[in-house]
Amino acid sequence: MPAYRPEGIPETVRLWSLTEDTLLEAGDDDTLVAITWWGEYELADVPRPVRESLGRMALGPISMGNLATSAGNGAEAWAGTLRKVLNQLSGSVVHSLALNDGRGPLLSAIPVTQAPVFPADAVPPGRLIKLSRYSAMRPDGGGLLLESPRARYRVALLRPPAVAVASSLAGPVTVAQVAETCGLPEVVVADVVAYLVAAGVVLLADDWAEFAEDTDTDLAVWSPDDLLFHARSRTWLKGGPPDPEAHRAGAEPPVVKQITAGPTFPLHRPDPAVLKATDPTLATLLEHDHRCPEVTERALSAEQVGEFLFRAARVRSIGPAYLPGGPGHEASQRPYFSVACLYELEIYVGINRCADLARGIYHYDPLWHTLTLINDDLGVLDGMLDLAMVGAGSHRRPSVLLTMTARMSRIAWVLGSAAYATTLVHVGALQQVLYLAAKAMGLAAHAVPVDAGDRVDRSLKLEWPAEVSVGECVLDFPLGNASG
16 A cells, blocks of 8 residues: 555555354363354464454454554554465455544455455556446446456445446556545555456556456357356355345245236147157267258148147146255256256247147146147237247247246245356256257257347236246257158
8 A cells, every 4th residue: 555645645555354154162171163154163272362353354354453553552563374374264254445534444355266366556657547348237236346257246336436436447547547536545446456456456557558358269269147146146145135145035936937817728639658669869969960950831720739838847746845045946847957956947949830720829737748828919929039040040930939928036046146047057958958859850940149138028918027037949840751
């Protein structure tokens, strides 16, 4: 930090604390056990002043200066020990910066990795700085949270000066330019920027005024949204909702979505014993080419649609299930994989060419093995089919379009902040089973990318965001099997 401050300029104060999920337990002799998000740490030979200091840090931010004053003449003897302990617990140490006005921290850097390093070196005068293009800012706990999937820390911007500095870093600037823009003392801006750089959310240019992030070819393939989602989806609760139990409010969502409007059509149920006796082997199906095939104009039959859904998605049974560390819940057994047998996916069937079913959009009930018409607007159906045709790179609308949606409360009730990432795993599992079932029947099923904005959700009359569309698949006759 800069040593010289003109008279009248407020000083900044470095503060340290432990994360709220850190618990300290005194052991025998001078042993201290720290229970953290990352696991338990048994710390041996911890002097009493160090244990007391850590205890104070567990209650909130404190300065080393205050600790030294309270320790008296013995401060230098244990200060090194305290820093070694904090280095061991770096994944649970919050670094805050405050003004010496008694009004609390300007910002706090909260660790999101197990062993981060927080150097907080002074930014060289005149050096260019800017926000990482992967940084994002959102409201959190009455302040603003600045985070990046590349960063070792999330930064809580708790007071207006910190917010003003962070929001002035959209493009390459110097500390002096930020100070002028924000109307803040340059030394205060420099200290705030040093914390943001140490946290990893702000970049520091090199001596040639270039930023390493701009020339990193490995980063170039990642969009900010994708990289942030990847980083957060690999963490269940840390950095998730403020209340980790909020997703369990209310009654357990039902195993199967209830649809009451519209006419319902029972579907054909093939004999599983016959399928086992006549189907090609798994090896044969897996070795078959999975490329996107050309399709015909031939109409499917309602019996084929029924057999296809029966093979791939029906409910075989319902019963209780338990996830280690989670609540018991009612679960179902179906032909594809789902974590804890939650099966939050729903299937909507857009019928275009089917000999025994009218054109329209239907909901599939996997328990009763029925289709219920939910939208008979043919203009809406044609819009969905056109999106699928373009996504498949075809010149023909598919005979059947299956849209997979997720009832998020169903899976979040058990998995919390891991829900959406797990749902995408389930989409892949279902998609593979749809491929194999279609091939066993001499049909072709393949995923299609759909960029539809909210058109799909409106077409299926979903109550967004309680239920969201997560994938599509078309079903048709392949060109080489037109005579079926």
